[in-house]
Amino acid sequence: MPSVEIVAVGTEMLxxxxxxxxxxxxxxxxxxxxxxxxxTHAVGDNRQRIADMIRSALDRxxxxxxxxxxxxxxxxxxxxxxxxxxxxxxxxxEPSLRAMEEVFVKSGRQMRENNRKQALIPRGSVPLANREGxxxxxxxxxxxxxxxxxxxxxxxxxxxxxAEGVVPWLQRRFPLTEHIRTRSLxxxxxxxxEIDHRIADLFASLENPKIAVLAHQxxxxxxxxxxxxxxxxxxxxxxxxxxxxxxRLDGHVYGVDDETLPFAIxxxxxxxxxxxxVAESCTGGSIAAALTSVPGSSKSFTGGxxxxxxxxxxxxxxxxxxxxxxxxxxxxxxxxxxAAGIRKNLGTDxxxxxxxxxxxxxxxxxxxxxxxxxxxxxxxxxxxxRLQLAGNREGIQARATTAALGFLWETVGSAEPIRNxxx
Amino acid sequence: MPSVEIVAVGTEMLxxxxxxxxxxxxxxxxxxxxxxxxxTHAVGDNRQRIADMIRSALDRxxxxxxxxxxxxxxxxxxxxxxxxxxxxxxxxxEPSLRAMEEVFVKSGRQMRENNRKQALIPRGSVPLANREGxxxxxxxxxxxxxxxxxxxxxxxxxxxxxAEGVVPWLQRRFPLTEHIRTRSLxxxxxxxxEIDHRIADLFASLENPKIAVLAHQxxxxxxxxxxxxxxxxxxxxxxxxxxxxxxRLDGHVYGVDDETLPFAIxxxxxxxxxxxxVAESCTGGSIAAALTSVPGSSKSFTGGxxxxxxxxxxxxxxxxxxxxxxxxxxxxxxxxxxAAGIRKNLGTDxxxxxxxxxxxxxxxxxxxxxxxxxxxxxxxxxxxxRLQLAGNREGIQARATTAALGFLWETVGSAEPIRNxxx
Numbered sequence: 059m060p061s062v063e064i065v066a067v068g069t070e071m072l073x074x075x076x077x078x079x080x081x082x083x084x085x086x087x088x089x090x091x092x093x094x095x096x097x098t099h100a101v102g103d104n105r106q107r108i109a110d111m112i113r114s115a116l117d118r119x120x121x122x123x124x125x126x127x128x129x130x131x132x133x134x135x136x137x138x139x140x141x142x143x144x145x146x147x148x149x150x151x152e153p154s155l156r157a158m159e160e161v162f163v164k165s166g167r168q169m170r171e172n173n174r175k176q177a178l179i180p181r182g183s184v185p186l187a188n189r190e191g192x193x194x195x196x197x198x199x200x201x202x203x204x205x206x207x208x209x210x211x212x213x214x215x216x217x218x219x220x221a222e223g224v225v226p227w228l229q230r231r232f233p234l235t236e237h238i239r240t241r242s243l244x245x246x247x248x249x250x251x252e253i254d255h256r257i258a259d260l261f262a263s264l265e266n267p268k269i270a271v272l273a274h275q276x277x278x279x280x281x282x283x284x285x286x287x288x289x290x291x292x293x294x295x296x297x298x299x300x301x302x303x304x305x306r307l308d309g310h311v312y313g314v315d316d317e318t319l320p321f322a323i324x325x326x327x328x329x330x331x332x333x334x335x336v337a338e339s340c341t342g343g344s345i346a347a348a349l350t351s352v353p354g355s356s357k358s359f360t361g362g363x364x365x366x367x368x369x370x371x372x373x374x375x376x377x378x379x380x381x382x383x384x385x386x387x388x389x390x391x392x393x394x395x396x397a398a399g400i401r402k403n404l405g406t407d408x409x410x411x412x413x414x415x416x417x418x419x420x421x422x423x424x425x426x427x428x429x430x431x432x433x434x435x436x437x438x439x440x441x442x443x444r445l446q447l448a449g450n451r452e453g454i455q456a457r458a459t460t461a462a463l464g465f466l467w468e469t470v471g472s473a474e475p476i477r478n479x480x481x
Numbered sequence: 482m483p484s485v486e487i488v489a490v491g492t493e494m495l496x497x498x499x500x501x502x503x504x505x506x507x508x509x510x511x512x513x514x515x516x517x518x519x520x521t522h523a524v525g526d527n528r529q530r531i532a533d534m535i536r537s538a539l540d541r542x543x544x545x546x547x548x549x550x551x552x553x554x555x556x557x558x559x560x561x562x563x564x565x566x567x568x569x570x571x572x573x574x575e576p577s578l579r580a581m582e583e584v585f586v587k588s589g590r591q592m593r594e595n596n597r598k599q600a601l602i603p604r605g606s607v608p609l610a611n612r613e614g615x616x617x618x619x620x621x622x623x624x625x626x627x628x629x630x631x632x633x634x635x636x637x638x639x640x641x642x643x644a645e646g647v648v649p650w651l652q653r654r655f656p657l658t659e660h661i662r663t664r665s666l667x668x669x670x671x672x673x674x675e676i677d678h679r680i681a682d683l684f685a686s687l688e689n690p691k692i693a694v695l696a697h698q699x700x701x702x703x704x705x706x707x708x709x710x711x712x713x714x715x716x717x718x719x720x721x722x723x724x725x726x727x728x729r730l731d732g733h734v735y736g737v738d739d740e741t742l743p744f745a746i747x748x749x750x751x752x753x754x755x756x757x758x759v760a761e762s763c764t765g766g767s768i769a770a771a772l773t774s775v776p777g778s779s780k781s782f783t784g785g786x787x788x789x790x791x792x793x794x795x796x797x798x799x800x801x802x803x804x805x806x807x808x809x810x811x812x813x814x815x816x817x818x819x820a821a822g823i824r825k826n827l828g829t830d831x832x833x834x835x836x837x838x839x840x841x842x843x844x845x846x847x848x849x850x851x852x853x854x855x856x857x858x859x860x861x862x863x864x865x866x867r868l869q870l871a872g873n874r875e876g877i878q879a880r881a882t883t884a885a886l887g888f889l890w891e892t893v894g895s896a897e898p899i900r901n902x903x904x
Contacts, residue, residue, distance in 0.1 A: 074509025086497025342773025350765025
């Protein structure tokens with residue numbers, strides 16, 4: 059399997075002023091064509107350091123892909139550094155120079171020396187056309203049969219150059235001997251350590267496909283990666299492992315690959331032609347926002363109320379004042395009344411409610427920060443769940459949102475209807 | 482100036498499945514305390530490769546900061562790799578182990594062997610408390626007077642550990658000869674090019690302090706960076722430049738440094754003891770969620786309605802059916818009625834509404850995807866604004882939320898009350 063390292067060039071990344079989205083984009087495309095990325099790097103606009111990074115990467119991998127530093131300014135130094143690393147000089151790429159001159163004639167701007175510099179590429183390298191800008195990219199090969207492919211840092215210029223220039227070149231040079239396919243199982247309601255406990259033996263025993271666990275806020279992904287001589291063979295390798303994982307994680311896998319938790323909820327609702335409305339206190343609209351992030355959500359999501367004040371809880375949701383006074387806004391009784399109230403007022407099949415203490419203030423000994431009550435009302439009754447969440451306000455709000463969606467997914471997906479615990 | 486390299490650990494980054502935001506965050510904090518980041522790297526969950534990367538980074542820089550790979554699963558290998566790179570073994574950190582046991586007792590979950598593994602740190606290293614999770618970080622020093630600081634990959638856990646553990650340690654170890662201070666001015670309602678135009682001469686002329694413009698979704702930050710022999714001297718250098726920038730960007734700077742747009746809005750509302758309620762359609766609760774992200778927001782935020790269906794717009798907000806029929810849900814009339822309706826129903830001083838077409842479907846020639854109507858109702862009248870936003874559903878919802886908050890900030894901050902355009 060051919061191996062590559064990616065080098066992103068630009069001082070602003072080292073100052074934390076720019077989040078590098080080029081590297082993950084390039085890495086994703088390389089994974090699709092069976093090129094293994096050993097490591098990725100970011101270096102500043104420093105000719106020496108760029109050259110050193112390219113040299114050491116070439117010691118480890120079959121090739122290096124750089125992005126950034128091909129512009130016209132004095133601190134665009136990638137081309138010079140590649141020449142240093144490979145011990146070659148630069149030559150003018152005439153077609154690029156003429157194309158560049160045309161652009162300037164058209165725009166009526168005057169072409170400067172530093173623009174001319176953009177038409178230079180390492181001697182003997184393959185130029186890569188730049189559909190969206192002036193600076194061409196290039197692929198230079200080394201005496202050791204290794205290569206350096208350089209592209210601009212502007213995503214709009216880099217992406218077509220990668221797709222139309224670098225990827226086809228790599229596919230010609232490294233005809234795919236193995237195909238990679240992946241499958242992500244998205245779980246909710248299991249801690250990472252619990253998942254690890256359930257599948258530790260597979261971790262240890264499996265080589266191909268490999269599995270990995272990724273923890274997120276309050277949910278985890280289990281990823282299956284298979285390599286084979288054909289895509290179909292890779293998919294065939296994944297199937298039995300997926301089947302076994304689904305068995306061990308039964309009742310906790312809400313979707314695969316691109317399927318989100320809100321998407322899974324809408325599928326369940328729309329399959330049974332049910333509608334939902336939500337009443338939120340501590341999450342302040344985050345649950346509604348998550349549910350409406352899904353295209354077509356209007357088929358099953360009717361609306362919601364953010365009942366931050368007690369007055370809104372009473373007026374808009376019909377929560378009883380005496381229960382607010384006796385049990386407090388963060389209580390099972392109030393959660394139940396909020397869920398039943400939003401369901402009734404908006405005339406939906408399902409009503410979801412949440413009330414809790416996100417902090418930083420408002421916590422007491424009996425009701426500490428992070429205490430959350432969830433309730434789901436259906437025609438058959440109301441089901442509630444108590445949570446005690448850790449973290450700061452932001453973390454509690456995020457985890458409460460995911461936990462509420464998880465509770466909702468379980469409930470709307472379960473075969474037996476809610477039986478009101480009180481009745 | 483002390484130098485550091487950052488190593489982010491996680492195979493998902495090399496597959497392009499995760500955009501690494503930890504590295505720029507860490508780099509930004511290091512820049513503020515005068516630590517020079519030579520390079521940053523991402524490696525997979527491979528003990529050998531992580532160890533090699535740490536070794537080669539230690540050859541170039543004074544220290545290495547790692548993030549990720551401290552979790553409980555078998556593919557969390559950073560700790561083992563650091564031990565390999567430094568040639569030490571691991572020891573149990575008792576306080577972390579006890580704290581971990583408490584967490585599991587509290588949450589009622591069972592603690593597993595692989596959780597215990599998280600309490601291990603390289604022998605002789607300084608443990609770093611994890612406020613938001615179970616795995617402690619650590620700072621190990623080498624025989625060559627260099628160091629490796631390791632933190633978790635979960636941003637929620639990494640950020641406080643960086644601020645409270647790593648940064649103070651670095652400041653003690655590398656007392657600043659040169660103090661760097663920065664000031665970020667957050668602007669709304671000006672395009673990056675417009676800001677460029679207004680301050681181009683300062684860009685060109687200023688060396689210390691330096692200024693930089695960072696564009697975000699629908700808003701821009703202008704950053705001032707000063708270096709001096711003392712913090713006070715650096716701050717003194719910033720003051721006059723900040724004054725000049727505030728003059729040139731007058732009416733568009735809503736906050737500085739950590740101040741968010743929702744925070745600025747609550748300050749304005751609470752200064753004048755006003756309350757607000759929001760009625761959202763296309764943003765589905767995102768505006769309410771943003772406003773409730775601020776601690777103490779309950780003083781000025783009363784609640785909201787997510788009126789996804791026309792029925793909810795009529796029932797909960799008193800929108801007239803004939804206007805929905807005549808002008809459609811995405812229209813100035815409906816936006817006005819939504820804002821006035823939420824203000825009246827929730828009894829607040831201010832009512833904000835938004836209705837638009839987030840896509841991917843629902844667009845027409847007259848009303849394309851991305852069309853958004855905003856309205857703000859006060860006692861004195863209603864003000865509206867029309868937007869045509871670009872991007873996919875997610876992007877449109879995000880930009881619409883920021884634009885609505887910007888419109889709200891302008892309006893609640895403006896001296897003269899709204900005059901109803903219709904009256």
